[in-house]
Amino acid sequence: MFSTLSTWLEHRTGIMTFVRAMLLEGVPGGAKWRYVWGSCLAFVFSIQLITGLFLTTAYSPSSSQAWSSVHFIQYKMDFGWLIRGLHHFGSQTMMVLIALHMLQVVIAGAQLPPREVNWWLGIGLLSVTFGLSLTGYLLPWDQKGYWATRVATNISSNIPVIGNDIKQLAVGGPDYGNHTLTRFYALHVAILPLSLIVLLIAHIVIFRRHGVTSAENEQGLVPDAPPEASLLTQHKEEAEHEPFWPRQAFYDMVACMAVFSVMMGLVLYGFAHEVEQPKGPDGAEPGWYEKIARAGVHGKGAELDAAADRDTANYPARPEWYFLFLFQLLKYFKGDLVLVGTVHIPNGVMVLLTILPFFGYGAMRKFGHFFGMFVVMSLLIVVGILTLFALRDDQPDGILFGLLKSSDENTLKLARQHQENMRDAEKLAKRACQLAMDGTPVEGGHLLIRNDPLTTGQKLFQVKCGSCHSFTANAKDKELKLFDDWVPKDKNGKANPTASDLGDFGTKEWVRSLLEDPMRPKHFGAVKKPVRNAENEIVKGPDGKPELTNGLGTMANWRKGIDKARKKPKDPVDPILQDADFDAIAAYLEILARPRDERKDEKAIFAGQTAFDSEFNKCSDCHRVEKAKKVGKALKWEIDGGETAPDLSFYGSADWIRGMIMSPGHKDRYGKKNLMPGFRNTEGPGSELSIREFHDTNPPPDGLKETPLQHLSDVERELIIRWIRRDYRPVYGGAVIAK
Ligand code: HEC
Ligand code: HEC
Known part of the structure; x- marks a missing residue:
C-alpha cells in the first residue's frame, strides 16, 4: 500500500529522488561536528520565519499602535511571550552562529577558489542579517529601539555625499515617526527576508556544487562539471564519500536542538518586566492554562521597554549588544576623525573580507588560507575586545568581577550617570507595562508615562516643588518600593528644606502631628523668611547673607x-x-x-x-x-x-x-x-x-x-x-x- 503510494508520488513529482539526493549527498572526508553551523543557521532562520509570521498577525506597524500591539503580544496574547521571545533571541542567536560559521569557513579555507562566489554570497547573507536585526529592533517602538535607531541612522548620515540621502530615505521625513516605522517594517518583513531566502538558496545550491571543504575535497569534487549535469545528481557517483544521511544529519539535528534549547532557556528564564496578572471577570484567579499561555506577566520572554517618547531627556541609548563594538569604535574617532570610525574602517573591513578569496590563486593558496584565518580571527577578537570595552565603560565597578575597569575619572562619572539613567528607564518600563494592562491611549503608549502620577508626577514634584518641600515615603511606599525619601538640597548637596514635608500631607496623622508641635521641621519649622527693618529693607548678617527668621509662627504661638x-x-x-x-x-x-x-x-x-x-x-x-x-x-x-x-x-x-x-x-x-x-x-x-x-x-x-x-x-x-x-x-x- 505504502509503496504503491510512494511510487505514484515519485512518478508524479519526483520527490523521492529529490529527498534521496538531499540525504545521500556525499560528505567528502566523512561527517564532522564542525560542519553543523550552516545547518544551525538555516534552522534558526526558519524559526525566525515561522515566529515572524505569527507576530505579523498581531503586530501593528504604526507609531501610535506598534508599542501597544507588542505589549498585547507579550502580556495578553496566548503564547505571545513564547513566540516573541523565540523571535527576539533567535535574532541574537543568528549573530553568534554567523560568527562561528565564518570562523569555521576560514579555518577550512572554504573562502578560497573554487568557492569565491559562495563566500561573497555569505557576506551578502551577513549584511542582510545585520539589516534584519537593525530593522527589527525598531519595530516594538519602545525607547530602547527608538533611541538605538536614532544613533544608527545618525551614523549613516556621516557618509560623504550620499549619507544624508540614506538617512532621509530611512527616516522618511524630518523626524523619526510613522514613516520610519513603516519603512523599517517593509524592510523587515518583506524586502530583507526575501533577499535572505534568495541568497540562502543560492548559497546552499552553490555549496553543494563543491561540497564541504576538507583535505580530501579542497578543489571541489566536480571542478569541471559538464553544464548539463543535474545539480541534484552530481555527487551520486561519489560513493566512497560518506553520505549526509545518517551521521551528518544526526550531528546537525543534535546541534540544532542544542541551539534551540539555549534559545528556549533564555525565553523561559525571562527578561520581560513582571506585571500583575489581571483577575478574571468575576475576580477569579487565573487557571493553569492562563498561567502558562500568558506567562509574559511573570516576566517570561523578551524585554519590552516603555513606549518611544522623543521628548525623553537623557535616555541611556545603547545599540543591541552585537552593535556595541561599532558604538565603542566611534568613541575613538571624534571630531574630524568621525569618518574614520563610521565609514573608512567598516567599509575597509568589508572590502578586505570581499577580496579574501583572491589570495587563494595558485601558489598563494597556503598564504591565502592563513591570511583568511588571520583576518577573521583578528576581526572577531577586536570586535570582542571593543564589546568588552563598551560594557566596561558603562560600569562604574568594571566588568568581569572588576578585572576590567576604566581608570578615566570622566568615564567613571559618565558610567555612574548611565547606570542611574538605566535604573530610571527600568522603572519607567515596568510602570508602562503595568499601566498598559488596563489599556493604552489611542494616541500612543508614550502617554502612559507622560501622564502617570507615580513616575512623571513624582519627577515634576521634585523639579517644581522639591526645591523647598521634602517628601518622606511612608511605610507602604517603602514596602512597595514606590519611591525614596525626597529632601531638598543646596548647591553643596546639604539637606536644605525651606517648607513642609508633604509626605502624607493633610491626613489625620499629619494634622495631629501639626497640632502637637507646629514647629516640627515636618510642618512650619523649616519655613524661614528674611528679617526686615522698619524701612522694609532686608537686614543682612555679618556674612553678607540675609538674616533669617521663622517664616510662619502663628500656630506655634497658639500652641504655646x-x-x-x-x-x-x-x-x-x-x-x-x-x-x-x-x-x-x-x-x-x-x-x-x-x-x-x-x-x-x-x-x-x-x-x-x-x-x-x-x-x-x-x-x-x-x-x-x-x-x-x-x-x-x-x-x-x-x-x-x-x-x-x-x-x-x-x-x-x-x-x-x-x-x-x-x-x-x-x-x-x-x-x-x-x-x-x-x-x-x-x-x-x-x-x-x-x-x-x-x-x-x-x-x-x-x-x-x-x-x-x-x-x-x-x-x-x-x-x-x-x-x-x-x-x-x-x-x-x-x-x-x-x-
Ligand atoms: C519657594 C519654595 C516653595 C516652592 C517651590 C513650593 N512651595 Fe509649597 N510652600 C512653601 C512655603 C514656604 C509654604 C508655607 C505656606 C506659605 O508660605 O504659603 C508652602 C506651603 C505649601 C502647602 C500647604 C501645606 C503646608 O506646608 O502647610 C502645600 C500643599 C504646598 N506648599 C504645595 C506645594 C506644591 C505642590 C508645590 C509645587 C508645585 C510647592 N508647594 C512649591 C514653599 C514652597
Ligand atoms: C491664632 C490664630 C490660629 C488659631 C487659634 C489656630 N490656627 Fe491654625 N493656623 C493659623 C495660621 C496663621 C496658620 C498658618 C501657619 C502659621 O502661620 O503658623 C495656621 C495653620 C494651620 C494648619 C496648616 C494649614 C496648611 O496650610 O497646611 C492647620 C491644619 C491648622 N492651622 C489647624 C488649626 C487647628 C485645628 C486649630 C485649632 C485646634 C488651629 N489651627 C488654631 C492660625 C491659627
Whole structure:
C-alpha cells in the first residue's frame, strides 16, 4: 500500500529522488561536528520565519499602535511571550552562529577558489542579517529601539555625499515617526527576508556544487562539471564519500536542538518586566492554562521597554549588544576623525573580507588560507575586545568581577550617570507595562508615562516643588518600593528644606502631628523668611547673607498659649483643648476633605466641630471651615470662622492643594503671610487672563512688588496633586481630571 503510494508520488513529482539526493549527498572526508553551523543557521532562520509570521498577525506597524500591539503580544496574547521571545533571541542567536560559521569557513579555507562566489554570497547573507536585526529592533517602538535607531541612522548620515540621502530615505521625513516605522517594517518583513531566502538558496545550491571543504575535497569534487549535469545528481557517483544521511544529519539535528534549547532557556528564564496578572471577570484567579499561555506577566520572554517618547531627556541609548563594538569604535574617532570610525574602517573591513578569496590563486593558496584565518580571527577578537570595552565603560565597578575597569575619572562619572539613567528607564518600563494592562491611549503608549502620577508626577514634584518641600515615603511606599525619601538640597548637596514635608500631607496623622508641635521641621519649622527693618529693607548678617527668621509662627504661638493655659488655667469655666480634642479635630478635618455627600460619620463630624469651635483659644478664631447643620435628616454645610488663617474646608483634598498651588496668597490660603510662589499655566491661550486674575487675588507679601508666579501646565499640576495624594491613575485631560 505504502509503496504503491510512494511510487505514484515519485512518478508524479519526483520527490523521492529529490529527498534521496538531499540525504545521500556525499560528505567528502566523512561527517564532522564542525560542519553543523550552516545547518544551525538555516534552522534558526526558519524559526525566525515561522515566529515572524505569527507576530505579523498581531503586530501593528504604526507609531501610535506598534508599542501597544507588542505589549498585547507579550502580556495578553496566548503564547505571545513564547513566540516573541523565540523571535527576539533567535535574532541574537543568528549573530553568534554567523560568527562561528565564518570562523569555521576560514579555518577550512572554504573562502578560497573554487568557492569565491559562495563566500561573497555569505557576506551578502551577513549584511542582510545585520539589516534584519537593525530593522527589527525598531519595530516594538519602545525607547530602547527608538533611541538605538536614532544613533544608527545618525551614523549613516556621516557618509560623504550620499549619507544624508540614506538617512532621509530611512527616516522618511524630518523626524523619526510613522514613516520610519513603516519603512523599517517593509524592510523587515518583506524586502530583507526575501533577499535572505534568495541568497540562502543560492548559497546552499552553490555549496553543494563543491561540497564541504576538507583535505580530501579542497578543489571541489566536480571542478569541471559538464553544464548539463543535474545539480541534484552530481555527487551520486561519489560513493566512497560518506553520505549526509545518517551521521551528518544526526550531528546537525543534535546541534540544532542544542541551539534551540539555549534559545528556549533564555525565553523561559525571562527578561520581560513582571506585571500583575489581571483577575478574571468575576475576580477569579487565573487557571493553569492562563498561567502558562500568558506567562509574559511573570516576566517570561523578551524585554519590552516603555513606549518611544522623543521628548525623553537623557535616555541611556545603547545599540543591541552585537552593535556595541561599532558604538565603542566611534568613541575613538571624534571630531574630524568621525569618518574614520563610521565609514573608512567598516567599509575597509568589508572590502578586505570581499577580496579574501583572491589570495587563494595558485601558489598563494597556503598564504591565502592563513591570511583568511588571520583576518577573521583578528576581526572577531577586536570586535570582542571593543564589546568588552563598551560594557566596561558603562560600569562604574568594571566588568568581569572588576578585572576590567576604566581608570578615566570622566568615564567613571559618565558610567555612574548611565547606570542611574538605566535604573530610571527600568522603572519607567515596568510602570508602562503595568499601566498598559488596563489599556493604552489611542494616541500612543508614550502617554502612559507622560501622564502617570507615580513616575512623571513624582519627577515634576521634585523639579517644581522639591526645591523647598521634602517628601518622606511612608511605610507602604517603602514596602512597595514606590519611591525614596525626597529632601531638598543646596548647591553643596546639604539637606536644605525651606517648607513642609508633604509626605502624607493633610491626613489625620499629619494634622495631629501639626497640632502637637507646629514647629516640627515636618510642618512650619523649616519655613524661614528674611528679617526686615522698619524701612522694609532686608537686614543682612555679618556674612553678607540675609538674616533669617521663622517664616510662619502663628500656630506655634497658639500652641504655646495652649500649653501655658493647660498648666495654669485662668478661667476654670473656659475648658482648654486636650489631646482628645485634637484627635477629634484631626478626624473631623479628614472627613471634611471628602465631597459633601460622602461625609457620613455624623458623630465624628459634630464632635470635631464642637472642639474646633467652642473652647478657649479656639481654631475658628482664625480658621474658616465648613460646618454641618442638621436639617431634617440631611446635613447642610455652611462656611464659618475667622479670616486670618487658611480655610480648612476640604483640607488635604485635591481641590485644596490645587488652590494652594494656583493661589497660595489667596485669602482662603495664606494671604499676605504667603511665602510660596504660585504655579499656573502662563503660556498659550487664556493665560493672560489667568495671570491677571492671579495678581488680583494674590496680594504681594511684605517687601515684594508682586507674588512670584511660575509656569505649570494644567496636566502637570494634576500629576503633582495625584502623586502627593498617592492616586496613581494616569491623567488624560478631559472634563474631570482629578477628583
Ligand atoms: C519657594 C519654595 C516653595 C516652592 C517651590 C513650593 N512651595 Fe509649597 N510652600 C512653601 C512655603 C514656604 C509654604 C508655607 C505656606 C506659605 O508660605 O504659603 C508652602 C506651603 C505649601 C502647602 C500647604 C501645606 C503646608 O506646608 O502647610 C502645600 C500643599 C504646598 N506648599 C504645595 C506645594 C506644591 C505642590 C508645590 C509645587 C508645585 C510647592 N508647594 C512649591 C514653599 C514652597
Ligand atoms: C491664632 C490664630 C490660629 C488659631 C487659634 C489656630 N490656627 Fe491654625 N493656623 C493659623 C495660621 C496663621 C496658620 C498658618 C501657619 C502659621 O502661620 O503658623 C495656621 C495653620 C494651620 C494648619 C496648616 C494649614 C496648611 O496650610 O497646611 C492647620 C491644619 C491648622 N492651622 C489647624 C488649626 C487647628 C485645628 C486649630 C485649632 C485646634 C488651629 N489651627 C488654631 C492660625 C491659627
